[in-house]
Structures are given as structure tokens and as C-alpha cells.
Amino acid sequence: MTLPYQCLAACTRSAAVGNGWLLFGATGSELVVQSSTGAASHWSPEIPTPEVKEPALEGEHEGPPGKRVKLTPVTEPKPNISHLKTTQDGQHLVAVTAEDKCIRVFQIDDQCRLEQLSQRCMAKRPSSITLTADDTTILCADKFGDVYSLPLLPSPEDEQGVILEPNDEQKKFAPSASVLTVHSGRNRKALEEQLKQAEKGKKQVKETPKFKHQLIIGHVSMLTDIACTKVGSRSYILTADRDEHIRVSRGIPQAHIIEGFCQGHEEFVSRVCFAKAGRLVSGGGGPYLYVWDWLSFRLLEKLPLQGPILEHYKGHPFQAGATDFKVAVSRIWSVPNSAQEVDEVLVACEGVPALLSFKLGGSSGAGKVLPLDGNVLDLSFIEVDGGRVTAAVSIDHVHKPGSTQEVRQEPGTSRLQYLCRNNSGEWEHDRTLAEALEGFGQTVPDEEQDLSTAGEEIRGTADDKAKALRDLLYGIENLRKRPGAED
Amino acid sequence: MMAAEPVKRQKREAYKKSLAADDGALPKKKFFRQRAHANPFSDHALTYPKSPAEMNWASLYPAYAVKKPAEGEKEKVDESRAEGQVANEEDQRQARSITKDVEIADIGCGFGGLLFALSTAFPDTLSIGMEIRISVTEYVQEKIRALRSQNAENQAYQNIACLRANTMKFLPNFFRKHQLRAIFLCFPDPHFKQRKHKARIVSSTLCAEYAFVVRPGGYVYTITDVRDLHEWMVGHFEGHASWARVEGQELEEGEVGQCVATMSTETEESKKVTRNNGEKFVAVFRRVEDPAWPGEESEA
Numbered sequence: 040m041t042l043p044y045q046c047l048a049a050c051t052r053s054a055a056v057g058n059g060w061l062l063f064g065a066t067g068s069e070l071v072v073q074s075s076t077g078a079a080s081h082w083s084p085e086i087p088t089p090e091v092k093e094p095a096l097e098g099e100h101e102g103p104p105g106k107r108v109k110l111t112p113v114t115e116p117k118p119n120i121s122h123l124k125t126t127q128d129g130q131h132l133v134a135v136t137a138e139d140k141c142i143r144v145f146q147i148d149d150q151c152r153l154e155q156l157s158q159r160c161m162a163k164r165p166s167s168i169t170l171t172a173d174d175t176t177i178l179c180a181d182k183f184g185d186v187y188s189l190p191l192l193p194s195p196e197d198e199q200g201v202i203l204e205p206n207d208e209q210k211k212f213a214p215s216a217s218v219l220t221v222h223s224g225r226n227r228k229a230l231e232e233q234l235k236q237a238e239k240g241k242k243q244v245k246e247t248p249k250f251k252h253q254l255i256i257g258h259v260s261m262l263t264d265i266a267c268t269k270v271g272s273r274s275y276i277l278t279a280d281r282d283e284h285i286r287v288s289r290g291i292p293q294a295h296i297i298e299g300f301c302q303g304h305e306e307f308v309s310r311v312c313f314a315k316a317g318r319l320v321s322g323g324g325g326p327y328l329y330v331w332d333w334l335s336f337r338l339l340e341k342l343p344l345q346g347p348i349l350e351h352y353k354g355h356p357f358q359a360g361a362t363d364f365k366v367a368v369s370r371i372w373s374v375p376n377s378a379q380e381v382d383e384v385l386v387a388c389e390g391v392p393a394l395l396s397f398k399l400g401g402s403s404g405a406g407k408v409l410p411l412d413g414n415v416l417d418l419s420f421i422e423v424d425g426g427r428v429t430a431a432v433s434i435d436h437v438h439k440p441g442s443t444q445e446v447r448q449e450p451g452t453s454r455l456q457y458l459c460r461n462n463s464g465e466w467e468h469d470r471t472l473a474e475a476l477e478g479f480g481q482t483v484p485d486e487e488q489d490l491s492t493a494g495e496e497i498r499g500t501a502d503d504k505a506k507a508l509r510d511l512l513y514g515i516e517n518l519r520k521r522p523g524a525e526d
Numbered sequence: 527m528m529a530a531e532p533v534k535r536q537k538r539e540a541y542k543k544s545l546a547a548d549d550g551a552l553p554k555k556k557f558f559r560q561r562a563h564a565n566p567f568s569d570h571a572l573t574y575p576k577s578p579a580e581m582n583w584a585s586l587y588p589a590y591a592v593k594k595p596a597e598g599e600k601e602k603v604d605e606s607r608a609e610g611q612v613a614n615e616e617d618q619r620q621a622r623s624i625t626k627d628v629e630i631a632d633i634g635c636g637f638g639g640l641l642f643a644l645s646t647a648f649p650d651t652l653s654i655g656m657e658i659r660i661s662v663t664e665y666v667q668e669k670i671r672a673l674r675s676q677n678a679e680n681q682a683y684q685n686i687a688c689l690r691a692n693t694m695k696f697l698p699n700f701f702r703k704h705q706l707r708a709i710f711l712c713f714p715d716p717h718f719k720q721r722k723h724k725a726r727i728v729s730s731t732l733c734a735e736y737a738f739v740v741r742p743g744g745y746v747y748t749i750t751d752v753r754d755l756h757e758w759m760v761g762h763f764e765g766h767a768s769w770a771r772v773e774g775q776e777l778e779e780g781e782v783g784q785c786v787a788t789m790s791t792e793t794e795e796s797k798k799v800t801r802n803n804g805e806k807f808v809a810v811f812r813r814v815e816d817p818a819w820p821g822e823e824s825e826a
Contacts, residue, residue, distance in 0.1 A: 183724065185731065233718075257731025259566060259694040259724075272821050282695050283576070288734075289819070295730075295767055296816055297738040300698050302577035520569045 040504075042067045043454050044433040045512055046122060047419040052129035060421045061151055062431060063125070063132060064479060066454075067511070068117035070134065073479050074151040075423075082145070082153040084117050084136060119511050122165065126174040131156075131191060133168060133177055137511075140164045142179060144191060159189060159250050166262050172269045176291065178255075180262035180278060187252045188291060197251040255294040258284065263309045263323075263518065270317075270334065277319070277333070279308040281518050285321055287333060299336040303329060307518045312371035314399055315382040322368030324519050328386060328406075330399055342397055342406060344368070344388065351393065351408040352441070366391075367515040375420050375428050381464070385430070387415040389515045392440035394418070394432065394458075396466065409466050412452050413440050416512060421472065429459040429469045431476070435512060443513045446505070455480035545668060549675040555637060558665035563715055564658040566694045566725050574696045581700055582622040586687035587652060590624040628652045629707040631739075633693050634714050634727060636794055638666035642673070643792035645686040647784060651707070655688035656700075663690040694727065697735055704741035708785060711759070713795035716752040728759040730766055737768035742815045745772070745782060749789050749808050751799045756807035763811040772810040782810060 044064040051060050059075030070082040118136035125132050125147075132145040132153065141160045145153040163181040170177060170191065177189045190197055260280035267276045267290060274290025275298070285301040285308055288294050306324030314320050319333035326345040331338055344366045367389040374383040382399040386406070392414050395406040413434035421429050436452035439445045455476065457469040473480070541557045564570075575581040584591035630648065635641050635655030644653040657663045666688035673683040691700065714727040723729075728748070736746055746769070748759045763769040777786055786808055790796055799806055 229718075254730065256734070257729065259692075259732070273819050284698070286698075293817065293820065295734045295737075297698075297734055299703060300577075302699070305576065 040437070041454070042508065043413075043416055043435045043437055043512065044071075045416055046120065047417045047431060047433050048123035048125050048132065049419040049421045049431065050125040050127070050129035051422045060423070061125075061129060061147065062419065062421060062476065062479065063123055064433065064455075065120035065123055065134065068119050068136070070120060070123075070153060071479060072147075072151050072153060073476060075475070077475075078151045079478065080150070080152045082155070084143075122168050124168055124170060126170060126191070128174065131174075133170065133191070135165045135168055135179075137164060142168065142177060142189065144177075157193065157250075159252070160248060161187065161252075162248060167265045169265050169267055171267055171291065172274060178265055178267060178276065179252075180265040182261050184258040184260050184262055184280065185254055186256035186262065186265060186276070186278060186294075188255050188294075189250070189252045193251055255291060256286075256288050258282075258286065260284065261518070263307065264311050266311050266313060268313050277311050279311045279321065279323075281307040281520075283308060283323075285311055285319075285331075285333075287336070301329075301331045301333055301336050301338070303338045303341075307520070309368050309515050309518060310371045312373055312384060314373045314384055315376075316400070318382065318399060320371050320373070320384050320397075320399070322371055322386060324365070324367050324515075326366050328368070328371075328384075328397060344386065344395065344406065347395060347406040347408055348388065348391055348393070351410070365516075365519075367519070369515045370415070370417060372418055372420070372430075374430075375422070376426075385409075385418065387418065389513055390414050390438075390441060390443040392434075409458065411440075411456055412436075414438060414443070414512075423459075423472065427459065429457050429472050430466075431472070432456045432458060437508065438512075443509060443516075453480045542664075542668075550672055552672045553665050553668035555665060558637075558661045558668075560659045560661040566658065566692055570658070570692060572690065572692055572696070574691060574699045576699065578698075578700060578702045578705070579619065580622070583624045583628065584622050586654070586689065587624050587628075587684065589681060589684035590626060590652065591621075592623045592625055593620050624652070626652055627705055628654045628701070629705070630654070630710070631656060631693075631701070631706055631708075632710045632712070634658070634711065635666060635688060636662060636713075638669060638688060639792050639794040639797070640710060640712055640789060641666065641686050641688065642669075642683075643788045645683050647788055649682075649685060651685065653686050654700075655686065656691045656693050657688065658690065658692050660690055663688055694732060697739055701739040703738055704744075706740045707744045709736055709740060709744075709746045710785075710789060711746065711748045712789055712793045713750055713799075714748075714755070716750070716755045718754075723758075726755070726758065728762050730762050733762055733766035733769060737766070737813055740813045742813050744813045745785070746811045746813075747785050747789055747808075748810075749793070749796065749806060751795070751804045751806055753805070753807060756809065760809050763809070768814060768816070769811040770814050772812050777808075777810060786810065 044066050046065045048063040049060055052058060061072060061074045064071045068083055073079040118138040118141065120134050121137040122135040123132065130147055132147055134143045134145065135141065136143065139160055140163065141158050142165065143155055144157045145155050147153060161179060161181060163183040163185070165179045166182050167180045168177055175191055177191055179187045179189060256276060256278055258278060258280045260282040262278055262280050264279040265276065267274065276288045276290055276294055278286045278288070283304040283306065287298045287300065289296045289298060301319065304321065304323055304325060308321055308323040311319060311321045317332060317334055318339070319331040321329045321331065326343060327341040328344055329338060330340045330342065348366065349364065368386060369389045370387040372385045374385060384397050384399065386395040386397065392411050394409040394411065394415055396409060397406050411432060411434060413436055416433040416435055418430050418432045421431055423429050432455065434452065434454055434456055436454050437446060439447050457472045458466045459469040461467050538557050545551055545553055629651050630644060630653040632641050632644065632653065632655045635657050638655050641653060641655040655666055657666065670683055670686060670688060677683055711727055717723060717725045740746065746763065750756050760771065764771055772782060776782060790806060790808060796806065
């Protein structure tokens with residue numbers, strides 16, 4: 040089974056490193072790359088074997104993704120890629136693999152091949168990553184609520200400086216409580232137990248990662264998104280969490296100073312996105328898109344999301360049971376500058392086969408629905424020529440449009456669709472790019488796929504496979520709080 | 527134990543009903559006891575304002591309300607909602623607000639020993655007790671109600687209130703930037719196990735949040751009977767650029783001295799530790815001014 044692309048990334052490269060654009064797609068555990076010149080390559084993580092410590096690089100070849108020979112039988116499912124981010128110069132790609140919590144940095148060569156430079160496994164699963172404005176530092180927000188900064192390219196000193204530390208932790212265990220500490224009866228027993236254990240021997244201390252990483256910000260809530268920006272000489276880091284918060288902190292090295300909060304969300308926040316003119320757009324589990332003057336923490340407007348979607352899909356099959364239809368924003372993108380001086384954002388909601396377009400600051404806050412062939416998973420803007428921008432949209436070709444559960448019967452839906460703006464500023468399908476990226480978007484019939492690795496990470500029974508794919512593609516709705524937690 | 531639960535609940539409910547009928551009656555602790563630990567990461571069914579501006583302080587400090595609720599006010603609000611929401615919003619905000627800000631927060635106030643002492647020690651300051659355990663919060667609220675009723679003639683205990691909150695998550699929902707003059711963290715849950723350390727009320731990342739709500743020149747007061755936790759709290763506050771430890775003479779003088787003394791004698795846990803001949807570890811930290819932004823050295 041060909042998997043959809045769960046994430047996309049694109050970049051434009053300067054003449055020095057091969058000119059033109061590059062598009063990256065993550066499908067399951069595999070990375071697919073194609074450039075405007077037609078060069079293409081693949082990358083997929085190597086299953087760690089105890090001895091071998093070669094950088095995991097395999098099977099790059101010209102032409103569209105397709106047949107590959109399975110090298111060795113693998114025992115463990117490969118980790119799925121959950122995030123992609125390119126540097127502005129288009130020389131490096133940062134990818135996060137979910138199951139092994141690893142941040143991987145790749146060098147992109149002029150043949151658009153990927154060479155993995157580093158692989159750093161975090162203590163907790165990253166939920167969002169970004170790069171600082173100067174592209175030297177990765178900011179990684181995790182499910183535990185913490186933000187760590189890591190150098191994009193660790194220098195040799197960075198590596199050495201930290202290796203010495205962990206051994207210091209092997210101190211003799213001493214319980215923090217004493218017999219004088221105020222205790223319940225059960226606590227007292229636990230203390231006796233601890234003292235006994237301490238006599239027997241050392242306690243296993245959980246190892247901390249051995250590379251340079253620094254805790255800079257933390258929420259007591261799952262982080263859902265992180266973004267950073269620079270206003271004049273001041274840099275800022277914004278973090279969003281499952282408890283309705285959007286926090287504005289100063290950038291490194293003063294990230295410990297909280298400047299303020301954008302308050303108003305009534306459900307979890309899943310995404311924040313900088314728009315033009317000092318605006319921030321955020322969305323989450325609520326039925327509105329929030330537009331902020333974030334530097335003064337002021338809510339400018341709340342744009343309805345649910346209405347336009349329901350209106351557009353009146354009578355559509357996916358509307359069965361629409362009464363409890365809840366919107367969960369999965370992605371927000373600010374449309375790159377173009378001839379028109381409109382501040383436009385595109386919004387994807389989980390399990391909705393359309394994009395919503397909002398023009399900010401105008402008189403009409405109504406969202407426009409752009410219907411697509413399947414649920415929107417991700418989008419990337421490609422600068423085609425002379426500043427003209429095309430949006431490559433990743434489509435879920437496996438599930439029925441409007442459903443995150445039901446599988447399509449009819450095959451043949453492309454994994455990608457392309458939209459560009461015509462002269463009057465309306466979005467329409469872009470045929471030229473669709474042709475250029477034909478190999479990238481097409482799905483391979485099942486029998487040809489048998490020997491490839493694309494479907495490997497999802498094994499087990501058909502049900503398990505289906506669930507694993509659902510979890511990979513649709514995680515936002517799970518952020519919703521469930522009522523009835525204990526006191 | 528499970529079989530006993532319904533009986534216990536029935537008794538508690540009956541007791542709380544009888545208590546509600548008698549304005550001046552002090553609550554009995556035994557009907558409000560609750561397990562000493564709460565998981566700060568779980569989604570409790572909490573109510574909290576979306577932002578400090580939406581906090582209904584007037585309901586907690588009625589004597590300080592900007593606009594005294596008139597008879598039948600509630601019905602009127604419901605009616606007018608249909609007509610003009612905008613005009614109403616301003617009205618509602620007024621109805622929620624009080625004439626002075628809350629300036630002292632007792633985080634994890636427990637049964638409120640310190641809070642009641644703060645009421646008399648700082649009669650002109652509004653103090654709030656914040657507690658995550660629902661029954662314990664109810665006890666403090668009942669006790670405040672009873673004391674206010676007993677002291678109706680001199681308006682005592684109008685300057686304290688207690689609410690249920692998970693401050694580790696929602697502190698900025700209650701307080702504006704730099705609103706507080708002092709935060710007390712008295713005998714917090716030590717969370718002995720290493721993998722539970724993130725559940726502690728002090729961490730480097732929470733120090734940033736305390737620094738957000740406490741004004742420069744304000745203080746955080748900590749006390750515990752667990753040496754390891756004391757060292758942990760000192761380590762994290764000292765390691766945070768927004769805080770400096772207060773030491774020596776300063777701990778005994780002025781308001782700091784008064785706070786330290788009150789905290790060391792008046793909290794419920796403090797009394798227990800004294801009875802047990804246990805040790806008490808006190809630490810105080812001052813909120814220092816934020817530095818200039820990088821590259822913007824102060825004009826002064």
C-alpha cells in the first residue's frame with residue numbers, strides 16, 4: 040500500500056547550490072525528494088543494529104519513487120517521520136522521527152541527495168520543531184511541555200563538553216525524606232523500603248541524552264506548536280499548549296523571560312502561524328480561527344471555521360452525523376508574498392477535504408472553501424519562477440474524503456494536488472507543476488509495491504495497520520480534553 | 527474501603543448541608559480531608575478564567591466589589607444579553623472587578639493556616655489561597671465564610687479568599703504580568719521519586735512563570751521540612767536569572783521578616799513539624815529587574 044505524505048517541505052536554492060526548488064515529502068518512514076531540475080532521491084532510516092554505526096543512507100537513484108529491492112529482512116518497524124523543516128539556504132533538512140524521538144539533520148547535496156549528518160534522540164517525543172532566524176539552532180518542543188535548543192550542526196566542542204556529565208549522576212542513592220519528615224503511615228513504609236533498597240545497591244539512573252541540548256522554556260502541559268520570529272533586533276519564541284495557552288517568550292539567550300500570553304482560546308491550541316503586519320493566527324479545537332496583534336497580546340478578531348465548512352458541504356456524504364461535527368485545526372500557513380498585498384492564510388482542519396482561505400484585515404472575515412480530492416494532510420509553497428507561488432497539497436488518498444476512518448474503494452487518487460493563484464487572486468489547479476512532479480504524486484499499484492519498503496512500518500493485521508495509519512495522519516482530535524477526570 | 531465510600535460521602539454531604547444553614551459555624555476538618563497528592567498533569571474538571579480580565583474577583587471579595595450587585599441583577603443580565611452584547615460586556619467586566627488587586631498568593635494553601643494569618647498580618651492587602659484539592663478548598667472557603675460572618679461588625683477576613691486551581695498550569699490565567707508582590711510555597715508536595723520531579727511546584731521553567739506574575743522587587747517564600755526539596759528549590763531559583771536569594775539580616779527585617787515569621791509558625795504543616803521536632807528549611811528569593819534586550823543596553 041502506498042502511504043500518503045504526512046508532511047511536506049520545500050525550499051528554494053541559490054545558484055551556488057544548484058538553483059531552483061526542492062520538494063520533500065515524508066511518507067511513513069521514507070523521505071522522498073525531488074528538485075525542479077527533475078533530480079530525485081529517497082531516504083529511509085536504517086534499523087539500528089548493535090554494531091554498525093554508519094550514517095543511514097541508502098538507495099538514492101534518479102527518477103521517480105518506485106521499485107526498490109528490499110535489502111535485509113527487518114525485525115522492527117521503522118520510525119515514521121513526523122516533522123520536516125528546511126533551512127532558508129536550502130542546504131539542510133531537519134526531520135523528526137516519531138517513535139524513536141529522534142531529530143535527524145541532513146545535508147542536501149547538489150544532486151538533491153540526503154546525507155544524514157546527525158541523529159539525536161530526545162528524552163520525550165518532539166511535538167514540534169523550528170529553527171531560529173539565523174538557522175543555527177533547532178528549537179524542539181515536546182509532549183512533556185519542554186522546549187530544548189540544540190545546535191543545528193554540533194561542533195566538536197559541543198560533543199565533547201557533555202559526554203563527561205552523566206557519570207556524575209551515579210551518586211549513592213539517599214532518600215530525600217527522613218524519619219523526621221511529616222509522613223503518613225504508608226509513606227513511612229515506603230521510606231523503610233527505600234532505605235533497604237539503598238543498602239542493596241545503586242539505583243538505576245535514567246540516562247540523559249549525551250549531546251548538547253539546553254532546556255530553555257517549559258509549560259506544564261503538552262506543547263503543540265513552536266514558532267520563532269524576529270522583530271527589529273528582538274527575537275521571540277512562541278509556544279502553544281493543550282491548555283489553551285499561547286506564550287510569548289524572548290528569544291535565546293533570554294528565553295527565560297516571558298513577555299506575555301495571547302489569551303482567549305477555549306479549547307486546545309494546535310497551531311500558531313505568523314502572518315504579515317505583526318499578526319499571529321492561531322487555531323485549535325475551537326470553532327474559530329484567532330487573529331492576534333501578538334506583540335501587544337491583543338485579540339483582533341475571531342473568524343468562524345465551522346460555518347463555512349458545514350455550509351459548503353451541505354448534503355455531502357461526509358456530513359452524515361454533522362450535528363456533533365467538531366473542527367480541529369491541523370495546519371495554518373501564511374501565503375508567501377505575491378503581487379497582491381493581501382494578507383492571506385490557508386487553514387487545514389483534520390479530516391476535512393478542503394482548505395479554507397482567509398483574507399486578514401479585510402472587511403469580510405468569511406473563509407473561502409477550496410475543495411480538494413481528499414483530506415488535507417500538509418502543504419508546502421513552491422516558488423516556481425519569478426516569485427510565482429504554487430501550493431503543493433498532500434492529500435489522503437487512503438481514507439474517504441471527510442472521514443478519518445473509512446477507507447476508499449476506488450483507487451487512483453493522486454497523493455498531491457497543486458494550487459496557484461490566477462490573475463484575479465483566486466486559487467486554481469496548477470497543471471504544469473503536476474506534470475513536473477508526476478512521479479512524486481502518483482501512487483504505485485499494490486503488486487509492484489510488494490518488494491519496496493514503503494509499507495513496512497505498518498505491519499500486523501489489517502486492523503492494526505489501519506489504526507497505525509490513522510494515528511500517523513490524524514493526531515489533533517486526540518488533544519481534546521475528556522470530561523470526567525478525577526478530582 | 528470501597529464499601530465505606532458511599533456512607534462517607536453521604537455523611538459529608540449531610541454535614542455540608544447543615545453547615546450551609548448556619549452562617550457563623552466553623553467547618554470541621556474531618557469532613558474535608560483529601561488524599562495529600564494530586565496529579566498536576568491530569569485534566570481536572572477545573573474552572574478558570576480565560577484571562578485575568580475575565581476573572582470574577584468580585585464574587586470572592588464582595589466587600590471590595592466595584593459595583594455592588596443589586597437585587598434581581600442576575601435576571602436583568604440574562605434579559606439584556608439578547609439586546610446588546612457589547613454594552614453588556616463592559617457591564618459584566620465591572621461587575622466582576624474589585625477596587626484593588628490581589629497581591630499575595632499562597633500557592634498550595636492547604637487548610638489555610640497561613641492565609642488566615644496573612645489576613646490579619648496584612649489587613650490592607652488582598653491575599654488569595656490556591657489549592658488543587660477540591661475538598662480542602664471547600665474547607666477554607668467555608669471557614670472564610672464563617673469568620674466573615676462572625677466578624678461582620680469589623681469587616682475582618684474580607685481581604686482573603688480561596689479558590690481551586692492548578693497553578694502549575696493556569697497561574698497566568700489569574701494574574702496579570704507583575705501583579706503579585708509575594709508568592710508563598712509552603713510545605714509543597716516533595717514528590718520524592720525522581721521520575722515525579724517534574725510534578726514539583728518548583729522547576730526552572732516554573733520559575734519563569736513565577737517571575738512573570740511577580741513584580742520586580744517582589745518575593746517568593748518557600749518552606750519545607752524535606753532537605754532535598756529545599757536544596758532543589760534553592761537550586762532552581764538561584765539558577766534562574768530572574769531571581770536572587772535573600773540572605774542574612776534581610777530575612778529578619780520589615781515585611782520579609784514578618785512573612786518569614788508568619789510562614790514558619792502559622793501554617794498547618796509548620797505546626798505539625800514543630801510537634802514532631804522536625805527541621806524547617808526556609809528560603810526567600812527576590813524578583814530582580816529584567817535585563818535589557820540583547821543589543822539594547824539600558825539608556826540610563
